[in-house]
Structure formats: C-alpha cells, structure tokens
Amino acid sequence: MGMSGVLADIxxxxxxxxxxxxIRPVPSQMERTFGGQIAAQSLRAAQLTVAPGRPVHSLHASFLRTGQPTKPLDLAVRRVRDGRGFSTRHVTASHGDRTIFELTASFHVPEDGEEWQPTGGLDVPGPEELTSYELPAWFGGVPNFDVRPAGPLLLDELFPLRHPFWFRYRDPIEDASLHPCVMAYISDLAVVDSSRAPGSTVSYSTAVSLDHAVWFHRPARADEWLLYSMESVTNHGSRGMARGTMHTLDGTLVASVAQETLIRPAG
Incomplete structure (x- = not known):
C-alpha cells in the first residue's frame, strides 16, 4: 500500500x-474525529465495492454527529447503481447504531473527451521556496504529510494553518485508488476557518463542518506536490461557505472542493 504508521491504520x-x-479506533489526542478522516475512510469503503477501472469522480457528504476517536467506526455501503459508465455508492458511517456521517460517491469509467481548464499560473511561491509546517500532535499524529503554507501562519491561534498551502504524502503510495482517498483526507484541513468572512475577528462558540463535496477532475498523486486553496464565498445565519481547488506543480487543476460550515458567534 505504501503507507505506514497512523495513516496505514486509518x-x-x-x-x-x-x-x-x-475500522478499529486510531489513537488520537483529538476530542472528536477529524472529518477528513471519516470522509477518506468512507470513500475507501465505497471503492472496495466497485469494479476495478472505475475511479471516483465525485463525493458528497454530510457531517451529522461528532465522531468519537475511541470507538470503532462501522461503514455500511449501499450499491445504488452500476451502469455501463457509472457506479454510485452510498456509505453510512456509525458508532454502533448512532449514525455520524453519510457519503455518496460516484465512479466513472474513463472516456475520451474535450480537454480544457482556465488558463493562468499559480500565484504563490513553489513548495521548495517554503518551510514545512508540522501539524500539531493533538491533530491526530499523522507524521508523513509535508505541508507548506504559502502565506503567514496565525501564531496566536490553536490551529494557525491557513489556505493556500502545498501538501504531499512523504512516502510513495503504490495503490492508485488510494490517492483520491488521501486527497479527501486533506480536503477537510483548515476549511472551516476558510469559510469565515475575510478579515473577520468574530469569536465563535461553534465552528464545524456541515457538508462537504469533492470533484476529482483528473488523476493525481497525493505523494506529489498539490496546492490546496480555499476561500470564503458567503456567510449568513451562522453558516459559512468555502470553495476552492487543488492544482499540481504545473498548474493542472485536479480537484474542486466546496464545504458549508456552522460558525455560531460566541455570546
């Protein structure tokens, strides 16, 4: 599989x-399970029920309840459709009889078609010009990600990482189907803060993910540099919306991400 340590356990x-x-409990100092981890695990479960040669092209998920890192995670897959070109799977993640997360994933047999994406380069320094950021130990102890912020950290906050940032998994990942799972894992990283209004100084009593979507446009490797960039779209009624992209070093758009969040002001 080409993974070791905590990520292999995930x-x-x-x-x-x-x-x-x-999935047995993965040791963690977090009070709740990282949402990207549950999304990645649910996508992996869906993959294991789909015929080879049908890579995932999209996932849509809802965070329903808080995940408990100390409890096993049960994943139930429903085979919604298997057509000539597409397969659809619905995954329910739960702790016993308590549903915490649901995901729908769609898989597509590769086809030939018109090739286009917006022009323009990546307006950030390359990863070799930047310094690695070590994810806090309480985040989950995943040691093999190299994460390099393209902008300043907010050092007065518990989780100072902000978008955009480069990332890659340091060890080679041999199983091609795992690359989108690792991308799904990272896709929930630092997204809630990205949904805040630009320049906002409001303190929040609640800041969590509500729903999440990823579109995988082209094959990509999570063990090679990808630039992940998210920005706020709107805020209203204690809900925020963030939207963004993942690009390779040469500027190829490989994924788009959108997330709605619950951000309740304190007081």
Whole structure:
C-alpha cells in the first residue's frame, strides 16, 4: 500500500460482510474525529465495492454527529447503481447504531473527451521556496504529510494553518485508488476557518463542518506536490461557505472542493 504508521491504520478496513466494514479506533489526542478522516475512510469503503477501472469522480457528504476517536467506526455501503459508465455508492458511517456521517460517491469509467481548464499560473511561491509546517500532535499524529503554507501562519491561534498551502504524502503510495482517498483526507484541513468572512475577528462558540463535496477532475498523486486553496464565498445565519481547488506543480487543476460550515458567534 505504501503507507505506514497512523495513516496505514486509518485505511485498515476490516470486512465484516460483503458491503460492511469496521475500522478499529486510531489513537488520537483529538476530542472528536477529524472529518477528513471519516470522509477518506468512507470513500475507501465505497471503492472496495466497485469494479476495478472505475475511479471516483465525485463525493458528497454530510457531517451529522461528532465522531468519537475511541470507538470503532462501522461503514455500511449501499450499491445504488452500476451502469455501463457509472457506479454510485452510498456509505453510512456509525458508532454502533448512532449514525455520524453519510457519503455518496460516484465512479466513472474513463472516456475520451474535450480537454480544457482556465488558463493562468499559480500565484504563490513553489513548495521548495517554503518551510514545512508540522501539524500539531493533538491533530491526530499523522507524521508523513509535508505541508507548506504559502502565506503567514496565525501564531496566536490553536490551529494557525491557513489556505493556500502545498501538501504531499512523504512516502510513495503504490495503490492508485488510494490517492483520491488521501486527497479527501486533506480536503477537510483548515476549511472551516476558510469559510469565515475575510478579515473577520468574530469569536465563535461553534465552528464545524456541515457538508462537504469533492470533484476529482483528473488523476493525481497525493505523494506529489498539490496546492490546496480555499476561500470564503458567503456567510449568513451562522453558516459559512468555502470553495476552492487543488492544482499540481504545473498548474493542472485536479480537484474542486466546496464545504458549508456552522460558525455560531460566541455570546
């Protein structure tokens, strides 16, 4: 698989039935399970029920309840559709009988078609010009990501990382189907803060992900540099919206991401 340590444990799905999986608790100092981890695990479960040669092209997910890092995660896959060109899967993630997350993923047989994306380079320094940022130990102890912020950190905050940033998994990932899972994992990183109004100094009593979507436009490797950039779209009624992209070093657009968040002001 080409993974070691905590990330290998995250993707260690144990098949209980043909379309049901369990993942043992992964040691963590976090009070709640990182949302990107649950999304990545749910996508992996969906992949394991789809015929080879059908890579994922989109996922749409809802965060329903807080995940508990100390409890096993049960993943139930429903085979919604298998057509000539597309397969659809619905995944329910739960702790026992308590549903915490739902995901719908769509898979597409590769086809030939018109090739286009917006022109223009990446207006940030390259990763070799930047310094690595070590994710806090309480974040989950995932040591093999190299994350390099393209802008300043907010050092007076508990989680100072902000978009945009470069990332890659340091070890080679041999299984091609795992690259979108790792991208899904990172896709929830520092997104809630990105949904805040630019320049906002409001303190929040609640700041969590509500729903999340990723579109995988082109094949990409998560063990090679990807630039992840998210920015706020709107804020209203204690909800925020962030939208962004992932690009390769040469500027190829490989994924788009959108997330709605719950950001309740304190007081």
């Amino acid at each position: 993707f260690a799905l144990e098949r209980q039935e043909e379309d049901r999986f369990t």
